[in-house]
Amino acid sequence: MISRPRMLLSVAGVAVALALVLTMVLILGDDESPRPGAPAPEAGLDSLVTTFTSGLSADQEYRSPKADERRTAAAGFAAVLDRRGSAELASLGFSVRDGVDPATGRPYTIAVNEPGTERAWGMYVIDRSAPPSLAIEVPHPAFDLRTELFGVDLFRQVPGAVLLVAGAHRKADDSQADVAHSENSVFHVVATALAGRGLAQVQLHGFHDQNLPSTDIVLSSGATLAGDAARRAATRLTADGFAVCRAWEERCRGLEGTTNVQGKMAASDDTVFLHVEMSRTVRESPERRADVVRALVEADLRKP
Template structure:
């Protein structure tokens, strides 16, 4: 799968250090993401980035986001390319960690059709099954979205790869950069049906007080027939995301963070996936 991903990425242009490259027809974002996540496993190599590497990642992601240079991310082993998603016709930039190494620090896709608007986060690919599919669909629905996909299974390296609970990760660096620019974060998770019977989706704002964006989302999901546990109104088991480090970041930055936990039944249904993504899109999450 890593070879297939590498071959797919050769179809797009490398982002130059002096000027942005021109978008070219490329592999679809869906195939790039699903090929990437298919390589992840609990026993894969992973190490947390050191402090100087996190600083380089912060500078590097900001430079790529602002269409400047990809040199810093390339120094960390990332490949950075431009392309056009065939499904939407919209240009994107993708940064992906080098495959098969301990620097399994993620995949980041920037929709270039509009200014950065929404951070769509998939912290547990290959563990919270199918969450990357929701991420792809919401990314494609939202001009200017930035898709963050963790580069390792959450159990890798004795769970140090669990980026939703570890600040020492490139994933958190990227989320910090986007929250620092005022972007709403939507983070996608999954739970086993039996962990919260009779509930389809748990919504929370993590460590934040729930705002209008969370309430609008809950209203739309309920209207579409989902059984929603609203963490700001009732207990939702251990699925409320109060210890989530990206959620804590949102409190510090006074930005919106929406933690979305979906049952296995919801995640296995393409029809229900479409309904969830539609509800998230109609909730106008870019507006607080």
């Protein structure tokens, strides 16, 4: 028979042990939970870009930058690209910061326009893992649906890529925000700066299936002559099972991009410009998106 003092001692011991365990749980917490003061996980570029584009609409505020603002944007983007500071872009309402994309582990610098104002002048992302190599352009986010996802995926596959995403819906301000057809935009300023450094441009667009029912993708060089880069892209896309309309060989129902101002600028600079129009069906399929991105990577648009 256990004596009463020994029983009380045993109960007291169990109580102390339970108290210690509870204390340790409270101090250490759940290993799966973020600890107080710990930095939040870095958002992926796809999340940053889709959050940015989800706020765009035809009735949003927008105004074209004035001549002096475009000059400031040119100088400011060059300074950020060359790591000489961000004061000039900040004066235009841009926020500039460095980050690391969790999907690739590669560092980048991102400049984003002032939110909710008429200075809706874009998002620009510079991959810092290699020297600048390819300009990837999304001029019509929220209008040519899903093109921003193609842009992010291609950016992630090309070290040194620079991603340009327009900051407004193309119909905003009575279509003055259509940066593919306006030289008076920060988007065009940045594209011009990159082409001036010899970078090739690939510009991503979309069309309704019924506009060209038998075609998945339209490729063109805009106002430039089709070079080897465009032909390589067509070959690889065709090999992946896409029906490709080659604008340098046939008519493509007004989807040739010949009035595109970035294409005209590339023609004057004698640099590569590839205009890629994708059907809605292609843009809605993650599998087809992966195929398009792989084909463009294999075409190595960085080479003439």
